[in-house]
Amino acid sequence: MRTLNVALGDRAYPIHIGRGLLAAPSLILPFLRTPRVVIVTNDVVGPLYLEGLQVALTGHGVRVDAVALPDGERHKDWQTLNLIFDKLLAERCERSTTLIALGGGVVGDMAGFAAATYQRGMPFIQIPTTLLSQVDSSVGGKTAINHPLGKNMIGAFYQPRLVLADISTLDTLPDRELKAGLAEVIKYGLIRDPALFEWLESNIERLLARDPDALTFAVERSCTNKAEVVAADETEQGERALLNLGHTFGHAIETGMGYGNWLHGEAVAAGTMMAAELSRRLGWISAEDVARIEVLHRRAGLPVQGPVLPVATYLDLMAHDKKVEAGRLRLVLLRAIGRAVIHGDAPPEAIAAAIEARCE
Amino acid sequence: MRTLNVALGDRAYPIHIGRGLLAAPSLILPFLRTPRVVIVTNDVVGPLYLEGLQVALTGHGVRVDAVALPDGERHKDWQTLNLIFDKLLAERCERSTTLIALGGGVVGDMAGFAAATYQRGMPFIQIPTTLLSQVDSSVGGKTAINHPLGKNMIGAFYQPRLVLADISTLDTLPDRELKAGLAEVIKYGLIRDPALFEWLESNIERLLARDPDALTFAVERSCTNKAEVVAADETEQGERALLNLGHTFGHAIETGMGYGNWLHGEAVAAGTMMAAELSRRLGWISAEDVARIEVLHRRAGLPVQGPVLPVATYLDLMAHDKKVEAGRLRLVLLRAIGRAVIHGDAPPEAIAAAIEARCE
Missing domain, CATH: 3.40.50.1970 (Rossmann fold)
Incomplete structure (x- = not known):
């Protein structure tokens, strides 16, 4: 233990x-x-x-x-x-x-x-x-x-x-739920732990095969990341918001599709791809980075596209997000694999285009 | 102001x-x-x-x-x-x-x-x-x-x-609600502010006549008491529980009679009389003290008896109280006019008898 x-x-x-x-x-x-x-x-x-x-x-x-x-x-x-x-x-x-x-x-x-x-x-x-x-x-x-x-x-x-x-x-645990959980593990790699991201690239199949040592490592490493962030910012005044990478898009998917039709982890995976796509459009990460993120999600058996909902529906649902401030959507985006930031100035057209590009 | x-x-x-x-x-x-x-x-x-x-x-x-x-x-x-x-x-x-x-x-x-x-x-x-x-x-x-x-x-x-x-x-404010509010003012006098209790004995009619100076004094003095207690014990680990004089009995009345049929202050008034009666049966306050408390409540236009519910119903409803600990009812009782204590050892027969004596 x-x-x-x-x-x-x-x-x-x-x-x-x-x-x-x-x-x-x-x-x-x-x-x-x-x-x-x-x-x-x-x-x-x-x-x-x-x-x-x-x-x-x-x-x-x-x-x-x-x-x-x-x-x-x-x-x-x-x-x-x-x-x-x-x-x-x-x-x-x-x-x-x-x-x-x-x-x-x-x-x-x-x-x-x-x-x-x-x-x-x-x-x-x-x-x-x-x-x-x-x-x-x-x-x-x-x-x-x-x-x-x-x-x-x-x-x-x-x-x-x-x-x-x-x-x-x-x-x-059913396979579908195991995969959904992997979305949050990948998230820690993306926002603050590039070594974890690389470890996942080498070990994702062991996790899918439920190798006990690999699972224990993934849980421990994820909890270490989570505990550090929570200890620094319990009530999400700052850094803790980074844990919501993919979640603003993801919550819109869950609400828009009816709660439970997309598992939370599945929605986060698709939402993370939208965030990655938007980060690329802002010139922050490369198309290669996006591809690398997509490949890991695919290998984990996770969706890399959101459901087909009108972009206006996405934006409407996202406007309820808890990170909205003075009417402005604040999104968690990527500066690199392993480094996330909160950004409140993404042009609406870029947000819409990123969603569009990542709807099936 | x-x-x-x-x-x-x-x-x-x-x-x-x-x-x-x-x-x-x-x-x-x-x-x-x-x-x-x-x-x-x-x-x-x-x-x-x-x-x-x-x-x-x-x-x-x-x-x-x-x-x-x-x-x-x-x-x-x-x-x-x-x-x-x-x-x-x-x-x-x-x-x-x-x-x-x-x-x-x-x-x-x-x-x-x-x-x-x-x-x-x-x-x-x-x-x-x-x-x-x-x-x-x-x-x-x-x-x-x-x-x-x-x-x-x-x-x-x-x-x-x-x-x-x-x-x-x-x-x-309707008269009935003004009177109900007086029950909580009297409460501060009883639990920790004997000078307020005496002031009320001299000024209760001014309050009923809505004399602005008297009302302002009563609100300010009550809030002073409340603020002191809350600052010392925000989450009711100790002293704050004293503010619940009459409330364990009173909540049973409100729940038992259907929410809204007895105003909260009315139920607290009757509950306070039950607590006073029980304190007397424990030998803590005199019959004269009880009479003095009763007279002030009567002058304020407040009930001094609870509704006729079976004593078993009272006790059953009181068992849900938030102050119950390890199955034991902890009651706010009076050591004197102006001094309340929490007591977890009142004999069940004494509690029942106090309720019985204060049901119409």
Whole structure:
């Protein structure tokens, strides 16, 4: 097992990464304020891992309740969030009860938002079971639900007390979701870790074959990058926005196509290609760089083009982005492979042309 | 105009108290991050004060949008909260847009929670227009909505950047709401300010007659008490819980009777009498003290008995209280008029008997 630290002062917390961690309740017990937890999972992950975790914790005298949400991004809404609150209140959970998210990004985002707001805040633990949530969404305290007009529009910054990334859970992850998670790993390479990008160019097939050492390396290296950025800029006043490479375009794809039809990672991949294309049109990176980025995404089994939506629809959806300031779209673009910047002055025609060039 | 300060470090903020403040946009302008606000009000307060505020701000180049919620505690729920999010998204508000609450406690609690969670946090200003919100709920950053199983169960600690208590707005406040607000003023006297309690004994009729000087004094003295407590214990780890005198009983009344049938202040008044009765049964205060507290509440036109609900129903509803710890109800009780304590060891029979004695 490897352990990283998210350095946030009195809210610092560890990320444990390794195989078989779910069977080691001793990793969780020190972080419970009282011997009482509620596990939030979904109807796909629950049947695989819930009982084992429940038995392990119960064996140590912890009272465990659980709630299984319907699976998928389309359920990341008020109605589903209320299932968590209903359970917490029906079981008379106190504000000292610990909420545990057992699942992917949707479960983590919703459980985290519930923990942030139930009785104005209860302790929270992330146990991510997808590659995407292990490398990205479980770390850093962003929680949210979607609104019909925009993804992740309603949420809170709320840090977990512990992240437990059990690599073994990736054994059961569907191929499509494994690939989607790779999009966020590639992202770290592109924005700040050129050595990781090169490592991916050499090892992408090992990841697709679920080589445990390669997966562990990818998760650890991604979390290291994420933890550094979050520690420096918890509430996204500056540098943290770079983690959203491809996300402004990507969120437009997810919202525009209906939540869940494109996986988040797939939308980020296509969005990253749009950002790369725009960076090239601004003269910042070469056509060769764009090709290199495209090849890696293709090898990872990820889309390199967005869906065919009118460019006006893309722009309209992007105008809801959280990085918009004084009506101006601020985009994460590339100065090089391994170096991203925030840019608020891309000409609208160039943005439109980049989208156009990257719609199938 | 008088100005108090809530000393919360880099999140400190002023409370301005006086007459005619709504007509002075210069008090608001320095707190806007961009020249753009959304005013949340309700369908009772809006027709009275919205247009004036809108015109005043627009005259200074501020873009103003507004949303009017249905009035009343029964609407303090997800559905109504979503009206705010719908407006913010439809108008493409950014996370730098300022949300202004113009109304009573329900408007302030909901607008505050919306501000805390829209795009994970936007600037927020409180303009309370009821006595209850001016003396209590607008200060201190508690925001929340209700759940069918418990009042204020879903929320956040989120401080405003400014509180503007315009005493003139009390001119239009219905008598019943004026009286309800007095319950929270009496509360400060009981928990930590015996001189205020005595002042109220001498001046309660002036307040009921809406004497401007008396109202200004009551608001300022209440806010001074509130600001001191909040500065010492923002997230209610200790002392702040004392502000909930009468509230555990009171929330049970509000939830048990259906939100809005008892005003919050009315329920707090009856709950405070239950807490006083229990304190007497524990031998902490005298029957004379209880009588003195009762007389002041009666003179303020407030109920001194709770509604007739089975005691078991009271206890069941109280078990959802946010102060419950390890299954144990922690109550705010009185050691004297002017001194409250948190107590977790009241015998269940004594609690039941105190409720019984104070149900009509």
